[in-house]
Amino acid sequence: MNTAAQRSAPFAHAPTSIQNTMSTVLLALIPATLFDAWLFGWPAIVMFLTTVGSCLAAEAACLHLGKRPLQPTLFDGSAALTGWLLAMSLPPWSPWWISVIGAIFSICLAKHVFGGLGQNPFNPAMVGRIALLVSFPLQMTSFIAPRPLMSAGAPGLGESLAIIFGGHANLDGISAASALGYVKTELSRGIPVSESASHVPNLMDMAMGMHPGSFGETSALLILAGGLFLLARRVISWHIPVAVIATLFFMGSVFSAVDPGRFTSGSFQVFSGATFLGAFFIATDYVTSPVSKPGQLVFGFGVGLLTWVIRSFAGYPEGMAFAVLLMNALTPLIDHHIRPRAFGRTRKGDPLPVKGE
Amino acid sequence: MADSYSRIIKDGLWENNGVLCQMLGMCPTMAMTTSATNGLGMGLATAFVMATSNLLIAALRGYITQEVRIPVYILIIAAMVTLVDLSLNAYMHELYKVLGLFIPLIVSNCLPLGRAEVYASKEPVLPSFLDGVFMGLGFTASLTVIGACREIVGSGTLFADAHLLLGPVFSFLETRVLPADTGILVVVLPPGGFLATGLLLSLKRILDIRAGKPIRLAGAHSV
Amino acid sequence: MNGRTLYHALVLGAFCLGFGTLLATTDLLTADEIKLRQVEDLQASLGQVIPASIHDNNPVNDAIVMKNEEGKEITIYRATRGGRVTGVAYELLGSGYGGEIRLLLGVDGDGKILGVRATEHRETPGLGDKIDVAKTDWILRFTGLSLGAPPADKWKVKKDGGQFDQFSGATITPRGVVSAIRSGLEFFAAHKTQMLEVH
Amino acid sequence: MRIFPVRGGVHLEYRKELTSEKAIVALPLPKILLIPVQQHMGAPAITMVKVGDSVGKGQVVARGQGLVSAPVHAPTSGKVVEIEYITAPHPSGLPQITIVLEPDGLDQWAQLPDPIADPFAATPAAIRERVAASGIVGMGGATFPSAVKLGLGARNKLDTLLLNGAECEPYLTCDDRLMREHAEEVLDGARIMAHALGTAQIIVAIEGNKPEALASMTKAAAGFANISVATVPVQYPMGAERHLTLAVTGRETPARKLTADVGVVVHNVATAKAVHHAVRFGRPLVSRVVTVSGHAVAEAKNVEVPLGTKVADLLAFCGGLSSPPARVISGGPMMGQPLPSLEVPVVKGTSGILALTAWESNEAPAQPCIRCGNCVNVCPCGLVPVEMAAFVRNEKLENAAQIGLMDCVSCGGCSYICPSHIPLVHYFNYAKGRLNAMDRDRRKRDLVKTLVEARGARLEKQAQARKEAAAAAAAAAAAAQAANPDANRPNP
Amino acid sequence: MQDLILLIVGTALVNNVVLARFLGLCSFMGVTTKVDTAVGLGMATTFVMTVSSVLAWAVETYLLVPYGLGYLRTVTFILVIAAVVQFTESVVRKVSPSLFQTLGIYLPLITTNCAVLGIPLLNVHDKFNFIQSMLNGFGAALGFSMILAIFAGLRERLALADVPRLFMGPPIGFITASLLALAFMGFSGIHTN
């Protein structure tokens, strides 16, 4: 018998696979996606499809260039998920070239130069989003107010194609700031948070999604539901999301209690922006987060803290994506230093002492 | 001898190019390549310093002892840089206004010192001088190419402001490649510097593979 | 100290001596030239905000130093014609998105703007850098305006209810520039007599 | 009884129902028996018979050598027809010395040692000797000579004999059946072992998915105050001795130490039964219970098999293969070994023969690791398999060892759970083997070095001696010349 | 006090020497294949950078400014640095041969680590006083060491990844650095508050 064909135990395997995992995550995103598609209308749907399509095309192109088979990899759902999450983090009416450039950054530069699935140290979707944000701050901060499908004034399919592909949206006319962006701009001209916060949608509206923002970040409650679904299916564990949200809430609450004119409240931090999307779907990306549970807690804490720091002090209104990338960079060091305690050993790795010796 | 001169030229410009192969002088490579013009200017100034400092070091090396060699080399390089700085300021003021900011930084560029250590401290005067010239020109070429790539993708122009550096005659170089305001801004920001250099290095690798040369996969300076 | 150590000291000292001499000589030769160039530079920038037609002196040579409210020294270059001050130019600091913005403001004797230029800034290319004349002529629109025209409550960007256009997606930069110019004009109004008085 | 939590572990599909209700049946004597002289950990036994010899059942055919070894006995009476290198029941498929026995069908016992009438009055040494002479090795899979383990009492302060009835591997039910059908014998063996070890307490640990075994063992233990039965959670690999010890006693065995260092010795239930037979009847280990299972087997069974029976014969007894199996393995699916052929014998450590269909083993080509961390979560040893495998894949074996490769017990949990189907354990097995080989090489190099140095010193000494001799000779000559100045003078 | 802390945070994170100011890139690329080496170089650089910031401040304040020798700034600063480095080199060579072996040609290259010259020059440009110069030097070095360690961690992981041959080694190093710089852009604008 050929020994090379031999393999060692085990000869049993759990019914798990990459495809299973990825499709569960996609499934969890569907409710929020459908809601947002309704909320922002046809142009958003066209934008969403363009983004996912571009990511799949980029994946196929990279596989082809690397002379690798398309078969398992293109359809394992990871590229679709990257595209999906990228679309969720873009302004809903972004023009086609935003989607395409984002896909090139996400899939080609953040994923395939490192060797493809599983090898990338940085979250591809977030690399795409940030490269776009830094390159096209205007387009990437021009959000539209909700304009539900079938409502008066909502563009039809043909008009939507023109908006996305023809560059015919007069963004100046319809754009609105996200809550975080609004508060930040107001603060920059000396208007205290306590005052500007009263002009943003109330928490209930924010949780429901009735406010301007990125395609997928608006409906906090549906994202939360998707996240809980992932938790229930054990695709993700609670460590990262809980650490992110708790840290953000804590920092917000403490600092807004100290200086309400300067800092927004904990619940504002949690319900605005991409907190839930980030905590449940983005910070939890397996590939770019630590593998051990304690490591994940540290990672989540870091994401929460950095998000708060960037939101509160830095030039950008939203910090989740940056925070995730920054903690991605720290992940190898976290993995290096925070390991589970080995059986029969101390935390430092020395054998436990024998009693009586 | 002729053979070794052609070797010096080839090494400097391509085979052992300061940026692409030795990966020295990365700081100006990143910082000064937001446009082709900047890259060119920085490269030329560096080339001048390298040529003169290599010349001086090779000429004076008999007097330099091992223990103080680094300070002496640096002293010579720094003196050359200051010389360039002062004379440009006085006599070629327009050029100085473009380059002014980054001339002092040539002192801390690893490449001149690297060549001093590796080449000028061991070889005769003329080859050392030529080594300085061609290493400098190779450096200039890399910077210009990287600058051009970043400028085209990032701002949609090529050789913008070339007339400030090279005189009004060269304003024909200034081109607009993409429509105004369509550049991908990251490319001219810090991340773009690293990205462009990384991609250029892999481009060189493709060419090397095509040419059938062995490629080096290890870290930048593994000895 | 043994001989070898002394030798190192001598070598390094000798090199320093040689190159120190070289540099000192160069400095000696170039110092005046460089000073001249700096004056020329200043002259060139002042020329942009004070039209040549209104003066017969060299404003570079007619500079007075004043203190602003915060006690910082400001150099005022004065353009005179026939012994009468026809305009002044001085530097302003505005705060933009990327940090400080340095502006040079020229004002005539009536407090009307002769010209403004951004001389140094670190605003984002494609967004805030439109204040640079090399990019757009936005900053030229200030020429001819004064504190009263437009009225004080319109000395703001449109977004804040004023009359000046902001750039789409970049409000912070123009806001900083507008408010810097306004306070520059206010500074002129407050110290007008002192500035215009002939010594 | 208090059960302590154990980190990690997986919840498997056990598929024990295939055989759990199949009572143990005896295999009729096969036509030929292949008896390898090494069926245990340690030094191989030395053959004691020649081709053509007739042997009785239970007669020693190979004797142990050295401290850690075990004798091998004839499983039945018959004639030695050959002694040669034959493929071993080992994944390498390499041959090993094997005694081929042709049963005469009489199954006649040879002269056996006398039963020990009252084992509890006998010295522990006497019991150990009997266990050693009976060729008993650990039946839980490790096949470590049991007598050596029974001697641990001399070195360590022991308080508990832990009887391992966890049987946490899927499919296998041989221990389960043994406990259900032979509870008294098992417990008697355990009591004898406890006596030999000097432990006061015996705990029988059984996973909660074997209620009948629990019931029958509890019933059998009722009369003994020092025996208790513990129900341990159904959590693979609860049967691993360190983890079982932790679960039952709360004591964590330090790395690179034995459970004996925390006062516990673990023995398998089948081992206990074998001890009972050896002590009470003088019978050596010549047969064992094997679970034959898997969906590619026509009739899954629990079979009492004479050692040396060919796997093919055993499968034939179970109705043969009903479909072409994807894998035929010896032992359980998590830690068992793939068999190189069906012509290899059942040996002392063979707890099961499984013929698995493709859907049962659910193998798939490996995909890239997505760093999901599942392997980290399930590893009962607290290791980071994903990282160890990455090191091994890049031949950085020493880095892998630094982060605990040698602590891995090869339980298979990580490979089982990996969504990318990465053969993690295979990587670890490779790395462990390679590191051991490197270690052997290093030891040899050290040996060579000392030899070279010794030789160098010797040569130098010789050279020195020669020089001294030459010098002495020269001196003598000079002295002689001085005495006789004319001797060397050229003739005028 | 708060200002000084802000100064350190600012130079370490916001205007990180490597990622935002583009200083010290040669060692950043060269000595980050292993975390331990990177930490070693980081410590050596921290020492040199802090000490030379202080010495350069002294030279500037007591020599260059009073006597109008501004044009000798580059020369004198670099001499000071060279001396500090070579002194450190001698000490390390003696005290820890293995550290010396791994840092190899980089110790002399600390001299031309632009950061070591750049930071004192920036101190002069920003008119920092003694304490500020020292803290700025220290903060910059801290940021440098931190980036070195992070980047070395990333590269250790990349060494185990299936990076295509085309990008293996230096190219992927630069691309990783690019993404790291992208992430650090999140801190930009902190000073405006």
Add this chain to the structure above:
Amino acid sequence: MILAIGSLTAMGAALGTVLGVAARYFAVEGNPLEAEILGLLPGSNCAQCGFVGCAGAAAALAAGEAQVTLCPPGGKAVAEKLAKKLGVSVDLSHAEDKGPQVAFINEDSCIGCLRCIKDCSTDAIVGAPKQMHTVVSEVCHGCGKCFKVCPTEAIEMRPIATTIETWHWHKPGSTLSH
């Protein structure tokens, strides 16, 4: 001007002094690296590397004048260790590694000339004049010296055979069984 030159010269001289003193007091004697390298080499002084024994090889390695793959008896393992010690990266995938070998003396051709015994650095060969010699394979390290000197080609270098004890799993994805 005088001040400029003077201060610069003074600085230079001062620094030169500091460096001179440093160079003197912190000078290192010998090469500690050499000793470490020597510890990694097999120590059989077989000279197959072309240097004067292992010490010579170590000196050459420390001076950077030799390849880490220089030592045939050490094989890949030693080359790897050396590469690690010296911080160099070598591509060992192509490095020839015949695997460990042992000498085997063919009984029929051995004339008992004693030459191999004299040359064997580990005294791995036993035998008496004019009698058949044998190799104690546990201590033979496969240097091949005996193979070279044997006048009758009675000595063969054989790869060490894999047994069940020494067998281990191949690397997944590779087709080698050992």
